[in-house]
Amino acid sequence: MKRILFKSKLGTRFIVAIMAVCLLFAILLVYVSASLYTRRVVKHYNEFGYKVSKLVSKYFTEDEIKEYADIVFKYNRSQIDESKVNEVVNSEKYRNAFDRVNELRKELEFNDIFICAIDLDVLNTYDAKSTNLADFKPLYYIMDTHFNDDLRQNFAKSDSLSPKYIDSIIESINTGKSTETNFLQNGRYGYTITSVNSFWKNENMLVMVGCDISVESYQKDIISFIIMTIIVVFVLTLILIFVSVFIISRYFLNPVIEISSEVGNFVSNNAEISNKLGSFKTGDEIELLAKSILKMQQDLFNYMDDAIAKAIKLKKVRTELNLAKGIQADMLPSIFPAFPNRDEFDLFASMTPAKEVGGDFYDFFFIDDDHLGLVIADVSGKGVPAALFMVIAKTLIKDRANVHVRGEDYSPAEILTHVNAQLCENNKNELFVTVWFGILEISTGKCTTANAGHEYPAICKKDEKYELIKDKHSPAVATIEGIKFRDQEFQLNPGDSLFVYTDGVTEATNANGELFGEQRLVESLNKCVNASVSDVLRVVKEDVDKFVGSAPQFDDLTMLSFRYYGKGGHQ
Numbered sequence: 174m175k176r177i178l179f180k181s182k183l184g185t186r187f188i189v190a191i192m193a194v195c196l197l198f199a200i201l202l203v204y205v206s207a208s209l210y211t212r213r214v215v216k217h218y219n220e221f222g223y224k225v226s227k228l229v230s231k232y233f234t235e236d237e238i239k240e241y242a243d244i245v246f247k248y249n250r251s252q253i254d255e256s257k258v259n260e261v262v263n264s265e266k267y268r269n270a271f272d273r274v275n276e277l278r279k280e281l282e283f284n285d286i287f288i289c290a291i292d293l294d295v296l297n298t299y300d301a302k303s304t305n306l307a308d309f310k311p312l313y314y315i316m317d318t319h320f321n322d323d324l325r326q327n328f329a330k331s332d333s334l335s336p337k338y339i340d341s342i343i344e345s346i347n348t349g350k351s352t353e354t355n356f357l358q359n360g361r362y363g364y365t366i367t368s369v370n371s372f373w374k375n376e377n378m379l380v381m382v383g384c385d386i387s388v389e390s391y392q393k394d395i396i397s398f399i400i401m402t403i404i405v406v407f408v409l410t411l412i413l414i415f416v417s418v419f420i421i422s423r424y425f426l427n428p429v430i431e432i433s434s435e436v437g438n439f440v441s442n443n444a445e446i447s448n449k450l451g452s453f454k455t456g457d458e459i460e461l462l463a464k465s466i467l468k469m470q471q472d473l474f475n476y477m478d479d480a481i482a483k484a485i486k487l488k489k490v491r492t493e494l495n496l497a498k499g500i501q502a503d504m505l506p507s508i509f510p511a512f513p514n515r516d517e518f519d520l521f522a523s524m525t526p527a528k529e530v531g532g533d534f535y536d537f538f539f540i541d542d543d544h545l546g547l548v549i550a551d552v553s554g555k556g557v558p559a560a561l562f563m564v565i566a567k568t569l570i571k572d573r574a575n576v577h578v579r580g581e582d583y584s585p586a587e588i589l590t591h592v593n594a595q596l597c598e599n600n601k602n603e604l605f606v607t608v609w610f611g612i613l614e615i616s617t618g619k620c621t622t623a624n625a626g627h628e629y630p631a632i633c634k635k636d637e638k639y640e641l642i643k644d645k646h647s648p649a650v651a652t653i654e655g656i657k658f659r660d661q662e663f664q665l666n667p668g669d670s671l672f673v674y675t676d677g678v679t680e681a682t683n684a685n686g687e688l689f690g691e692q693r694l695v696e697s698l699n700k701c702v703n704a705s706v707s708d709v710l711r712v713v714k715e716d717v718d719k720f721v722g723s724a725p726q727f728d729d730l731t732m733l734s735f736r737y738y739g740k741g742g743h744q
Contacts, residue, residue: 191417199406206402222368222384230372230382242290245313245329262324275318285385287317516742521706522733532559533675533729550608551675562604585610585623586658596651605651618665623658625650635668639698667739677728681717684724706734
């Protein structure tokens with residue numbers, strides 16, 4: 174199992190992740206421990222130094238501090254000479270005060286206790302970006318126990334300030350609060366904690382008392398503390414890593430790896446269903462995962478059996494649909510020129526179904542030697558039902574039109590009336606068909622038509638442009654039983670053209686939901702006024718396809734183009 178664990182990518186990642194988390198935890202623990210320890214010690218020394226500086230301030234009266242501060246200011250501004258300074262330093266009062274402060278320093282083992290005055294006029298010239306701190310000396314010492322051999326060295330001496338002092342003083346001036354500055358620094362005494370607080374202040378000067386407390390021993394203590402913390406944390410981290418790896422491997426990684434192995438065998442080797450997946454009894458999500466995968470395998474086998482059966486059935490259906498498509502295509506006239514022995518006219522037609530089979534159809538046939546029938550129709554719905562209804566409608570229209578051969582002279586309206594009666598019988602699916610049916614008298618060019626809810630035909634007079642014939646519509650065939658259809662007439666002269674189509678042309682829709690429409694159809698037809706009948710259909714089809722783009726075809730697209738030449742034939 175261990176070999177599987179360490180060979181597993183998931184196992185390796187988990188182990189690396191656990192080690193990384195534990196390492197980060199150890200580093201964070203050491204850092205937090207050292208920071209807390211340092212903060213606690215620094216706080217202790219700060220509080221101690223602050224109390225001492227408060228104690229020192231009580232060694233002097235306010236008048237004494239004012240006197241000393243006034244002398245150091247005047248001396249540094251060259252308003253008095255050095256004799257006055259020497260007089261103060263050699264006075265018994267000053268020496269007694271110095272001795273008391275120095276004895277306190279020695280007793281507490283401080284590095285230094287000092288009293289200083291800040292020249293606020295000089296301080297106000299400070300600019301953090303441009304001021305050279307080496308030359309910037311707004312501080313004047315009143316007393317500094319560091320120079321305990323020569324008191325003159327520590328009285329009226331000017332000195333520079335660190336940025337921390339400056340920022341603290343400026344903040345005190347701006348806020349009006351007492352200056353209490355405490356910070357750890359590495360200076361002339363090594364690592365010290367400096368505690369400073371305000372003693373006395375007026376508009377020109379600020380007197381402060383400060384203590385420098387050595388923390389060299391503290392530095393050694395903190396290093397020892399950090400080393401000990403690192404050792405303890407390292408040991409604890411190793412224990413945590415081993416325990417975590419053991420627990421996660423046994424109760425999580427190993428079961429997941431086994432499940433992964435079973436799934437891999439099932440997928441790559443086309444193995445049978447793995448019953449081992451049902452043996453996991455962890456009582457948690459691992460067991461649920463194993464059972465879910467086992468069920469998925471069982472469902473997959475069942476699905477594959479069903480899929481094979483459905484594929485066989487679908488193949489059979491597609492074969493039948495292809496056969497039906499071929500039968501439907503064979504029922505529509507598809508050989509052009511359709512009547513090569515007749516030069517009085519020329520025609521071309523096409524039908525593009527939206528599915529394997531469609532409900533649109535066209536037809537053209539001679540009723541007698543001088544009468545040509547032209548039909549274009551659109552059955553409601555799509556697919557096989559529409560195709561079957563189309564076959565019946567097409568057959569009935571052509572059969573009824575051919576009754577004329579047997580001596581009966583029927584018009585398009587009378588033919589559609591008869592077909593409507595036939596189709597309304599037992600029309601349980603309530604299918605219907607829109608029909609444009611025209612009978613052309615070839616010798617004269619007279620065209621008698623009936624429009625049963627179909628699109629308007631387009632006509633083009635010789636050397637003119639196409640326009641729609643707004644003929645009167647009757648209801649579609651097979652919608653209302655007993656309805657009478659109406660005949661209409663128009664005249665075709667030699668050189669005139671006729672274009673009929675289904676709504677699959679005008680209702681072709683692009684990706685934005687826009688329809689191709691009648692206006693675009695007329696514009697497309699007028700590109701090919703003098704073109705051949707086959708080219709007319711090609712141009713319209715190309716324009717429709719370009720307009721629709723990648724949008725799917727929702728309806729059958731059927732067109733018929735006709736050009737009349739008359740008795741003289743095609744010149």
